[in-house]
């Protein structure tokens with residue numbers, strides 16, 4: 001699967017930490033050219049240092065529309081795009097502010113819309129777009145009202161784009177994990193009083209490892225999934241059947 005990605009050019013957003021950070025390293029190891037987008041200079045420098053031959057960095061704050069088109073106009077022709085940047089502000093419904101709402105929708109949907117539209121001319125026919133969504137798109141979790149609404153909207157966008165970009169043989173899919181054990185995931189779910197009730201509904205009785213998300217994205221980017229289009233790969237250990 002990873003062998004397929006040698007010499008492909010793939011742009012990944014949200015590479016400062018977590019899933020995006022791990023994905024960039026795995027793609028570079030496979031011999032792909034990765035364009036890693038993030039906001040933070042120190043993180044970008046660290047990423048480039050892993051493999052300067054394969055990793056190019058691009059500093060961009062996806063919340064700033066004016067920068068997006070201008071900066072992305074400079075990227076080369078692409079074989080793959082991974083929309084991974086996202087925010088999660090977790091609060092009881094009655095405490096969520098208008099600003100929280102706007103931040104969610106600006107980063108989790110508007111930026112995806114904008115980045116994908118800006119990069120469309122750069123995407124080769126036959127390329128693959130992967131969105132990092134969440135099981136929260138289809139299931140409810142306390143404190144996740146705004147976040148879940150953006151992920152549901154994004155799953156809808158994935159399906160619409162799978163239809164509209166089909167004539168160019170561009171495939172659009174998403175991966176929808178439950179809690180992923182990034183640093184943030186570990187920090188937020190280490191309390192058994194919080195994690196216990198959720199784990200009780202996951203037949204495999206654990207959360208998702210970063211590598212498991214990275215492998216699913218690798219599959220969707222590779223030639224092993226050439227007839228998979230408009231789908232959400234649920235990475236949740238059987239949560240939906242429990």
Ligand SMILES: *[C@@H]1O[C@H](CO)[C@@H](O)[C@H](O)[C@H]1NC(C)=O
Nearest residue numbers: 003004005125126222223226
């Ligand atoms: C993967 O698919 C692309 C596009 O159809 C093709 O150019 C390439 O040769 C394939 N790679 C492999 C390893 O089959």
Ligand SMILES: *[C@@H]1O[C@H](CO)[C@@H](O)[C@H](O)[C@H]1NC(C)=O
Nearest residue numbers: 065066067068069110113114
């Ligand atoms: C994307 O950003 C550009 C400005 O760079 C703006 O003109 C365009 O309307 C935005 N598109 C969306 C869908 O937000």
Ligand SMILES: *[C@@H]1O[C@H](CO)[C@@H](O)[C@H](O)[C@H]1NC(C)=O
Nearest residue numbers: 124125126166167168169170
């Ligand atoms: C890409 O696909 C579209 C739709 O089939 C076609 O019109 C266009 O010529 C193709 N572009 C290339 C570079 O093959």
Ligand SMILES: *[C@@H]1O[C@H](CO)[C@@H](O)[C@H](O)[C@H]1NC(C)=O
Nearest residue numbers: 090091183184185187188189
């Ligand atoms: C999750 O963890 C991050 C630090 O990794 C922290 O900034 C954030 O406040 C935590 N959120 C919740 C809801 O615990």
Ligand SMILES: CC(=O)N[C@H]1CO[C@H](CO)[C@@H](O)[C@@H]1O
Nearest residue numbers: 083084085086108131132154
């Ligand atoms: C269309 C779609 O599903 N986009 C997703 C891409 O990944 C980002 C980052 O998590 C999400 O914000 C979008 O849900």
